[in-house]
Structures are given as C-alpha cells and as structure tokens.
Amino acid sequence: MAYQALYRVWRPQTFGEVVGQKIVTQTLKNSILTDQISHAYLFAGPRGTGKTSCAKIFAKAINCLTPVDGEPCNHCDICRAVNENRLTDVIEIDAASNNGVDEIRDIRDKVKYPPTEAKYKVYIIDEVHMLSTGAFNALLKTLEEPPAHVVFILATTEIQKVPATIISRTQRFNFRRITPADLTEQMVKILDQKQISYDEPALQVISRAADGGMRDALSILDQVLSFGQDHVSLENALEVTGDASDRQLAAYLSAVFQQDLDQALQQITQLFANGRATTRLIESIIELFRNLLLQQNSPELVASLNYRPLPESLKPFAAQLSTAQLYQMIGFANETLQQLRNSTHGDLFLEVLTVRLVNLLRETPASAVADEQAVAVDQTLVNQLQTEVQQLQEQVKQLKQTGIQSPATVAKPKKTSHQAAPKVNRQAIYQVLAAATKEDLSAVREVWPDLLDKLSPAKRAMMNVSEPVAASPAAIVVAFEYAFTLKTANEDQTLQTDLKQELNHFMNNDANIVLVEKDQWPALRQDYIQDLHKKKQQQLGEATPTTATEPEQPAVISQAEQLFGKTIIKVEKD
Incomplete structure (x- = not known):
C-alpha cells in the first residue's frame, strides 16, 4: 500500500480520540445520547484542530447501527462505509472550489430526497x-428549515466572514488551539507505537512550531522523521522548523542585554548561516521577552505554565531590565514581525531590530538607579510638606489653648527657613517684561507639556507646580506655586540646565529661564508698570513744558496692553 502521511493515518475515528476539544466532543456525544440532533451545526476554529474530523465522527455516530455511549462502533456497515468514503448519504463539499450559486441550488434541490442507506x-x-x-442567500432557507432527515455541518477557519444570518441558524461550536502539552503527548503516543526513538526537546520544538494545530504537528513530525532516518532529534527538529535552540537564543539576547552590538550581530549571522527562519526567530525572541516579564513579576507562575523555558543565563537580566524597557522591546519585535510579511529581506530586518534593541538599552538607564533617585527626591518633597503641616497643627493647637485674640494682639509666627520669601532677580524679570509679548508666551505654553515630558520623573513632579507667566525671545519667567519647590529648583543646577536645553530645542532659540514665586509675581509685574510709568512721565516732562492738555494715549499704557492684553488693563484717571 502507498505511504500515507501521519495526519491521515492517525486521524481520529471516535470522539474519545480527538485531542484537546473535550467540551465540543462531550456536548456532541450528549446530544446523540439524548437524541437531540439539531438540523445544522457550525464548527469554527484554527486549522488542524479537528473540525472536519469531528464532523465525520458525528455523521457516523448519528447513523451508526450499534452506537456505544454516543460513540460510533466503527464496525457496522455504515461506519465502515463512512471511513472508506463510499457512503452516498454523507456528502463532503469543499466550499473553496464549489462556492457558486448553482452548486448550492443543486444541494437545495437534492435535500428533499431521503437517504438511501443511513438514517440521516x-x-x-x-x-x-x-x-x-x-450562495449564502441560496442556502439560507434550506438551512433554516431542512427536511427531518438532513443534517448540515459547516466548518470554517474564519468565522468573521460568515454572515450573521447563517450563524443564527446553526449550533455554533468553537474549536480551541491545542496546547503544546497535548500535542507532545499525542506525538509521544504515535512514536511509541511505531517504536521510533526521539528527543523530548525536539517534540517541544515541533509543538511550538505547530501553533496549536495537530495536523501541522504531525506534518512537521513526518518531515523530521524523513530527514533524520527514523529518529526525532533536536537538531533535525530545529532544521525543519527553522527555529533556534535555547542556547543560541540565550547567547544572542545576552549580547543584546550587555549592549555588545558586534557580538549580537555575529550571533545573527551564525543563525542565518545555519538556515534559521527569521519569522520563527523573532517569535521565539518575543516569547523569551514575555517570560522575562513574568519572571520579574511572578517567577512561580513561569514555572507552573507550560511556556518555553527561560534559559538560566537570562534570568539575572530580569532584575537588571525595567518593565518599560521590556515593553518597548516587545513592541520593536512585533513591529519587525509585521514588516516581514511584505518583505523578502528577513536578515536585514532582524539586524535592524538588533541595533534598535541595543540603542534602546544605551539611551535608557537601567531602571533601579533612576527609580531610586526619583523616589528619593519625591520623598524629600513629601517630608517638607509634612513639616509644614505639623507646624500649622501646632499653631492651631496653641490658638485653641489660649483662646482667639484680636488680630492686633495675636503674635505672628516666625517664618522658618523654608518659608522665607526667596530672593528675586528683579533686573532679569524687568528685562523679560521689557520685550515680552503675548505671542511668545502662547508659544511657550504650547510646548510646555512636551518639555516636561522630557524630564526625569522626579524633576517632572517638581515642575508640575509651575507655569510660564511671561516670555520674550530672549527669556521666559516661570512661576512656582510653592516657595520650597522654588528654592529646590533654584539649587538644582542640573534641572535648570535640562530646562534650558529642552526649551531651546522646542523653541529653536537660546532663551534663558528666570524662576519666581507665584505669589510674588503680581507685585513684581505691578512694580515694573509703575517704574515704567514714572520713567515715561520724566521723559515727557523733560521734553515738553507742562500744559493743560492731557495726551490721548500714554506710551506706558500701550506697552502694558501689548504685554497683558487690553482686556486686563484698566485705565483710571488720578
């Protein structure tokens, strides 16, 4: 007899032999036992998960002359005829090649004739x-009300393409991807019966490559057996599937995590020289990134789940890498996987991915130090706030004990060092106000959120209580809500440098930044207007003698309106 592929030889003949679909098979068996046979079924799920096999088993079971617990006996004339594809009452149709209206109309015309041998x-x-x-429209009425002796079983791998009107007329069963453990168990059963030796890791490689499909797993196993002369070895499984061994992937990722770009690219070159498939390599890399994430958050879960094992050499990197870095790496790898579908240069894309991963680690600091510094700075701010709250509570307690006195007799509490009003650089602020415009201020406020996003978490938290209040092409004034944050910002030279660099980057200029307390800003602005007014009056007095005629619009008012807008300025006569 001619050679038959493994997936044909080991096609299940009973519900009990179907792997990984217990819910579906048990429901179908129960419907047969209780004689609740529906007129139409819809089997949906990935390829190679047992949809057509279950349909043929169900067709045998409902027509079997001697069924046992809802299972076909596979010995009666009906069962043997179905197994040999010679029973005319069980009709298999491939919709891919018979998708026209005429084929469906032919079915609709023939369903009225009763079966020749079987019950259904x-x-x-x-x-x-x-x-x-x-064709779907032609099938609708027949599918809804077929004759009592007809059963329709529809199978599909793309349920989203089936019209809702068809789905609503059927009993729908969803077939799941078969787990790697179930795939491996079935392959072990087949190899043991055929008395063929195998390596356990090789079966795990085949199970991963099969992607939940039993037919794919048996097809790959067939290839490996042919390639390896009746022995399933890890090397042969890697060659056939195009996958890389855990040792090779660990060496590659170790070089990436250590930012050794030359070594990482050499590992890629070696993998391609051994004929590894780019798609399988990137999928394996994503799996290991996922396992590193789980290793960070729940090592016990990694051990309990039936995932690809995380090599021991990669486990230390779970503590060194941040969660954000791993998220970005997974995103980069997934983008590359999408790009490969439209390209034949897989090696080029994987090399570019390697460069992106290494550069990400070079640009982003390892998580622990940066996070600890951010927490330390944030904790300092919290401690200062707690100190102020305690002082206020003490003042309230003293007032309650002594009784509320008149404002004249209540002694004002002394300002602590952090409450003292910070020094103001009036000259720098006046220079900004002299050239400030509303347009410059609007431009700065527009880029301010983006500028803050460029800062570290600690510095961003400090600057969140500030805002630009005036701007000129040469400088901007930033007002702080609290005096102690202003003091901290004034003492932090790194923060001021970062602010200036990011501001110059966004505004494409060389502007300086002047810091001020928000409560002081209105008085400073008013003082500047008054000084400007006095100077203008002096200039007018020197230029022309005093007359009874009042100027129509003093220059100081025009300049104030230019700075702050006409809606804010109110002119009152003395």
Whole structure:
C-alpha cells in the first residue's frame, strides 16, 4: 500500500480520540445520547484542530447501527462505509472550489430526497466562509428549515466572514488551539507505537512550531522523521522548523542585554548561516521577552505554565531590565514581525531590530538607579510638606489653648527657613517684561507639556507646580506655586540646565529661564508698570513744558496692553 502521511493515518475515528476539544466532543456525544440532533451545526476554529474530523465522527455516530455511549462502533456497515468514503448519504463539499450559486441550488434541490442507506443525510461543507454572497442567500432557507432527515455541518477557519444570518441558524461550536502539552503527548503516543526513538526537546520544538494545530504537528513530525532516518532529534527538529535552540537564543539576547552590538550581530549571522527562519526567530525572541516579564513579576507562575523555558543565563537580566524597557522591546519585535510579511529581506530586518534593541538599552538607564533617585527626591518633597503641616497643627493647637485674640494682639509666627520669601532677580524679570509679548508666551505654553515630558520623573513632579507667566525671545519667567519647590529648583543646577536645553530645542532659540514665586509675581509685574510709568512721565516732562492738555494715549499704557492684553488693563484717571 502507498505511504500515507501521519495526519491521515492517525486521524481520529471516535470522539474519545480527538485531542484537546473535550467540551465540543462531550456536548456532541450528549446530544446523540439524548437524541437531540439539531438540523445544522457550525464548527469554527484554527486549522488542524479537528473540525472536519469531528464532523465525520458525528455523521457516523448519528447513523451508526450499534452506537456505544454516543460513540460510533466503527464496525457496522455504515461506519465502515463512512471511513472508506463510499457512503452516498454523507456528502463532503469543499466550499473553496464549489462556492457558486448553482452548486448550492443543486444541494437545495437534492435535500428533499431521503437517504438511501443511513438514517440521516449529512452535508459537510468545509471552508464555508468561501461561499459567495449569492450562495449564502441560496442556502439560507434550506438551512433554516431542512427536511427531518438532513443534517448540515459547516466548518470554517474564519468565522468573521460568515454572515450573521447563517450563524443564527446553526449550533455554533468553537474549536480551541491545542496546547503544546497535548500535542507532545499525542506525538509521544504515535512514536511509541511505531517504536521510533526521539528527543523530548525536539517534540517541544515541533509543538511550538505547530501553533496549536495537530495536523501541522504531525506534518512537521513526518518531515523530521524523513530527514533524520527514523529518529526525532533536536537538531533535525530545529532544521525543519527553522527555529533556534535555547542556547543560541540565550547567547544572542545576552549580547543584546550587555549592549555588545558586534557580538549580537555575529550571533545573527551564525543563525542565518545555519538556515534559521527569521519569522520563527523573532517569535521565539518575543516569547523569551514575555517570560522575562513574568519572571520579574511572578517567577512561580513561569514555572507552573507550560511556556518555553527561560534559559538560566537570562534570568539575572530580569532584575537588571525595567518593565518599560521590556515593553518597548516587545513592541520593536512585533513591529519587525509585521514588516516581514511584505518583505523578502528577513536578515536585514532582524539586524535592524538588533541595533534598535541595543540603542534602546544605551539611551535608557537601567531602571533601579533612576527609580531610586526619583523616589528619593519625591520623598524629600513629601517630608517638607509634612513639616509644614505639623507646624500649622501646632499653631492651631496653641490658638485653641489660649483662646482667639484680636488680630492686633495675636503674635505672628516666625517664618522658618523654608518659608522665607526667596530672593528675586528683579533686573532679569524687568528685562523679560521689557520685550515680552503675548505671542511668545502662547508659544511657550504650547510646548510646555512636551518639555516636561522630557524630564526625569522626579524633576517632572517638581515642575508640575509651575507655569510660564511671561516670555520674550530672549527669556521666559516661570512661576512656582510653592516657595520650597522654588528654592529646590533654584539649587538644582542640573534641572535648570535640562530646562534650558529642552526649551531651546522646542523653541529653536537660546532663551534663558528666570524662576519666581507665584505669589510674588503680581507685585513684581505691578512694580515694573509703575517704574515704567514714572520713567515715561520724566521723559515727557523733560521734553515738553507742562500744559493743560492731557495726551490721548500714554506710551506706558500701550506697552502694558501689548504685554497683558487690553482686556486686563484698566485705565483710571488720578
């Protein structure tokens, strides 16, 4: 007899032999036992998960002459005829090649004839989503009210393409991807029965490559057996699937995490020289990134789940890398995987991905130090706030004990060092106000949120209580809500340098930054206007003698309106 592929030889003949679909098979068996046979079923799920096999088993079971607990006996004339594909009452139709209206009309005309041998006439329509719109419409009425002796079983891998009107007329069963453990168990069973030796890691490689499909797993196993002369070895499984060993992937990722770009690219070159597939490599890399994330958050979960094992050499990096870095790495790898679908230069994309991963680690500091510094600075701010709260509570307590006195007799509490009003650089502020415009201030406020995003978490937290209040092409004034944050910002030269660099980057200029307390800003602005007014009056007095005629619009008012807008300025006569 001619050689048959493993997936054909080991096709399940009973519900009990179906792997990984216990819910579906148990429901179908119960419907047969209770004689609750529906007129139409819809089997949906990934390829190679047992949809067509279950449809044929169900067709045998409902027509079997001697069923046992809802299972076909596989010995009666009906069961043997179905197994040998010679029972005319079980009709298999491939919708991919018979998707026209005429084929469906032919079915609609023939369903009225009773079965010749069996109890039910069963129509199995595979890949039903390939039917045309007209074919679906022709099937609707027949599918809704077929004769009592007809059962339709529709199978599809793309349920989203099946019209809702069809789905609503059927009993829907969702077939799941088969777990790697179940795939491996079935392959072990087959190899043991065939008395073929194997390496356990090789079966795990095949299970991962099969992506939840039993047919794919057996097809790959068939290839490995042919390639390796009746022995399933890890090397042969890697060659056939295009996957890389855990040792090779660990060496590659170790070089990436250590920012050794030359070594990482050499590992990539070696993998391609051994014929590894780019898609499988990137999928494996994403799996290991995922395992590192789980290792960071729940090492016990990694051990309990049936995932690809995390090599011991990579486990220390789970503590060194930040969660944000791993998220970005997974995003980079997934982007590359999407790009590969439209390209034939897989090696180029993987090399670019390697460079991106290394540069990410070089640009972003390792998490622990930066986070600890941010927490330390934030804790300093919290401690200062707590000190102020305690002082206020003490003052309230003293007032309650002594009784509320008149304002004249209540002694004002002394200002502590952090409450003292900070020194103001009036000259720098006046220079900004002299050239400030509303347009410059609007431009700065527009980029201010983006500027803060460029700062570290600690510095961003400090600057969140500040805002630009005046701007000129040469400088801007930033007002702080609290005096102690202003003091901290004035003492932090790194913060001021970062602010200036980011501001100059966004505004494309060389502007300086002047810091001021928010409560002091209105008085400073008013003082500047008064000084400006006095200077203008002096200039007018020197230029012209005093007359009874009052100027129509003093220059100081025009300049104030230019700075702050006409809606804010109110002119009152003395």
